[in-house]
Structure formats: structure tokens, C-alpha cells
Amino acid sequence: MAGLTLVSPTADGGTLPKQISPARDAWRRFRKHRLAYLGLLVLVTMVAAIMLGPWLWRGPINGIDVGARMEGPSWAHPFGTDDLGQDMLSRMLYGGRISMAVGFAAMLVAVLVGTLVGALAGASRGLVDGLMMWLTDLFLSLPQLPMLLLVIYLFRDPLKGIVGVEIGVFLLVVSVIGGFNWMSVARLVRAQFLSLREKEFVEAARALGASRMRVVMRHILPNAVGPVIVAGTISVAHAIISESTLSFLGLGFPPDTPTWGRLLFDAKDYLDIAPHLVLFPGIAIFLVVLSINFIGDGLRDALDPRRVI
């Protein structure tokens, strides 16, 4: 009856802590990371502003007013006006939608491809695994920004003709940014697979006659979700910076689509007379990226149940 002997005098077994779900526990841990919590608040505020802003602030994004060129912030134009007298606040609200949409969509692409490649490599041994990892390493050593620019240069015009300018560029930018950003997810998923597939619970599932597919989908993948969420969060920030970079180099969305990077690209020629044109979009990008990075850091702490906080 050794199993009934208590492991330590304090473990009396009678007063189990109240059952809390893993999600609630993660949320409790997340809130303890104060900067991550703050980042979440900032991000939620900015997303809300972008989603609801166009209803609250009804300025047109392309209302040209040559009488009010490059004015500083005022009550009529809280973020000032650009070189054509267009209202910066409404342009930024509109551009923010695109920047955020690109960020999240590219993250989805990256997580999807990364999970697929990583799971394929981790679930199989030998040749497939080696091939997948060779592919991952190859993509890791590709110079990303030049490749991004090259692919967009080669495919932009044909795609424009097929699905229209904005949707074409959006699809292209999202798939290319996501397509160059899945490697860390793939490595994480594979690492999780390699350690989990030798664990007893997986062996038990296999002994009970679970098919390979079921073992992967029900037993291994759910356990790999934590690191993937963290990597996915960071990749949103990465994608937003990549999109802004493309627009900043004048090679992303067309000129009449005011993404934050494009606003910076247009503003850099008026740096000396209208610095507010640079500051507002730049700070917006910075705040979003900083918040997302902090959230990722908080999630890393929150989603690791072994970590004591």
C-alpha cells in the first residue's frame, strides 16, 4: 500500500485547490506581466479606433484641400494635413486597417505553413524530415527583404490584371510575407513533435489503437499550441514591419492607399517643414509593434504551465 503513503507531511490530500481551467490560469499569469497587459490594452484601443474610427471621424481620406496644405495638428485636423491638404487622421485610420489586416493575415499564412511543414517533419522520420528541414534552413538563409522585393516586382503587374489593384497587392503582400516567415513556427512544431512523440501518453494512445492521424491531431498538436501562439504573435509584428518597409520603399500598396508605411514614404520629403507627417504614422507603427512584442513576451510566460510566476 505504498501508494497511500503521503509524499510529504504537508500534502494531506484533503484540500485540493479549486479547479481552474488552463485558459483562466493562463489569463491570470498573463495579467501579472504588467507590460504585456498594458500592451494588450494599447493594441485593443488601436484596433477599436481603426474599426470604429471611420464612423466617429467622418473626414474623407482623399478630400483634397489645397488651401490647407501641410498644416500642423488643429481641432479641424487633429493629426494635421498632408501636402495635398488631405486629413491625416482619416488617412491613418484607413491605412491602419490595411496594415493590421496584412499583419494578421500574414501571421495566419505563416502559422499554417509552419505548422504543416513542422508537423510533417516531426511526424515522419528519415527522408521527409530531412527534406523539410533542408527546406526550412534554405528559407532561413534567404535574404528576406531582397526576395520579397523581387517576388513583388515580378508578380505585381500580372496579379493586378487578374483580381484588381488593391486585392491583388494585398494577396501578394500577405502570401509573400507569410511565405518568408513560417520557418520559426516549423522549427518549434517539429521540436515539440520530437519530444512529445516519445512521451508515455502518446505511446498509450498508440497502444489503444489510435491511428497516426488521430495521435497527431488529438494528442500532439494541442500540446504544441503554446509555442505556436507565441511565435504567431511575434510574427504579426514582423509582418506589420515588413509591409510598412515595402510601402516605405515605394514598392508596396499603390500610392492612393495610405498604409502607414506609405504615409511615411510620402512624408519623408517634407521632413523639414511638416515633421508631424512623419511622427504620427511612425509612432502608430512603433506602438503597435511594441505592444505586440510585449504581448508575445507575456504569452510566453503565461502559456508555459511549468513556469512559476
Next chain:
Amino acid sequence: MLNFLIRRLFTAAASLLGISIVLFAVLALAPGDLFSELITNPAIPPDVIESLRKQFGLDEPIHIRYLRWLAAMLQGDWGYSYTSRIGVDQLILQRVPTTLFIVGLAQVLALAIALPVGVYAAMRPYSLFDRLASLLAFIGFSLPTFFTGLLFILLFSVYLDWLPFIYRTNITATGWQWAWEMFRQSVMPITVIGLALGASWTRYVRSAVLDVIRLDYVTTARSKGLREHVVIIKHVVRNALIPVVTMVALQIPAIFGGAIITEQMFRIPGIGSLLISSLLANDTPVIMAVTFVFAGLVILFNLIADLLYGWLDPRISYR
């Protein structure tokens, strides 16, 4: 040593080959070729275009075209730029040293920031200094380089008027005057890249040192009576640098990405700004070659990182 180097060179060549396949596949998958623009020109009959295609071998299957392209690249025949009418290889050779100068010094600056700050923060974890350094590191790598660059120009060129924001290659001064001018014009781009790099490296250094500093051999070193700075520099940092080198090697593609933005912003005549200008001018041979050179540089720096790795960690080296 030689054996290791040779094996490593083979891997590098294989990666370069893989990248060349990817590059060529991207180019081949893209719709249209060099002569498709001629179709819209009514003065050129279709059979002329066909014969041109045949003459340049564009009607052949893709693997033959790839092998031909590869053979030409290996022989140093990189084609001619559409816009500037000189050999692509010459054009790139003119530009590479500037890029390496900026990127190299930026890495030195990043190391000069990351090493002391990261080590000191890890020696006193969760102290005020550590928290401050970690906050600044977060801010540093969340700031996109194009925004930091614009802020620097705004502050140092527009308001304070201390530094020029356009990089000139035709400085006529000589001697110390020349060095001073070079310093003034390259300090901003180098700092922009260096700060962004330094911020993320600081975090790597900190976590690597934290992993090492509690190990028994460090306690042994202290109890032998070694002085603290000897313990830190010779025992802790050397071992902590091993994972840092790995992380830095993984970041090399991003470093060159940052160089493209900075070169474009400060009009530095490096290969990054060459890439952008040829993209805007539809200069396909230059675009392909520059992308390939970037890939080559990434692999070269990865090779250097691997050699460093072997030097830092005698357990794995040269086997």
C-alpha cells in the same frame, strides 16, 4: 581545421546552389519574359520575336535554361544593366564595399552595446539596470529602422544641423579632413542599424549569460580566488557567446534587409540602394544579380559565424 573548412565550404556551396534554384524558379514562374514587352510594339512582327526567343534560348525547357544561366554566372558573365549599360558585375563590385563598410561597423557598434549591457544585466537579474535595459531593448527592436532613420534626420540634420543626411562619395578633402567628413556622413546610418541590432543582441547575451552564470564551474572559478572580471570575461562570456553566435547567424538576412532601408534613406551608394533603383527602373539583370549577391553575402557571414562557433567551443570544432 582544414577538413572542417572544406566540409563547411561544401555546405555553403550547396546552399548557394539551392538559393540559385529558388531564384531562377521565381524568375521562371513569373509571367512574361524579356521579349513580351516587344509584343505590344506594332513595329516588330511576331516572327521576329519568336526568332529572338530562339536565338536567346528562351524556347528551351526550364532545366536547360537554368543550367545555362548557372554556367554563365559561374564564368562571371552576369550580363549588362539595361539602364547604365555597364556590366552587372562591375556595377556590383563598385557598390559592395560601401555596404560591407556600413553593415560591418554597425555590427561592431551593436556588439559594443550588447555585450557589456547584456552581461551586466545578467549579473544583476531583475535589478533596476536589468529592467531598464530590457525595456530599452524592447523599444529598440520595436522601432522600425525607417522610422529611427527619419527621427535621426529630423533631430540631427533638420533641427540641430550637425550631420549631413546625404552620403557623398565625391569628398574632395584628404587626410584627417576626409576621415572627419566620412565619419560625419556615416555615423547616422551606422547608428540606425547598430541600435536596432544591439537591442535584440542584448536580449540574447543576457539570457545566454543567465544560463551560464549559475553553473558549478563558475562557482569553482570564483572559489579558486580568481578576480570577478576574470571569471566573467574568461569563463562566463566565452561560453555564453556560443548560443549568441547562433542567434546572430540566424539574423544575418535581417541585417542586410535593414541595410537596404538605410542605404535608400541616406542615399548611400551600396548594393541595397542599387537593388531599389533597379527595381524602380525594371532592370531585371541587376535585380537578379543583386539578390543573388545578397544571398551569397548571407551565406558568407553564416560561414564566418560557423568558424567563430568552432573557435569558441572546442568541443564541437573541426571534427
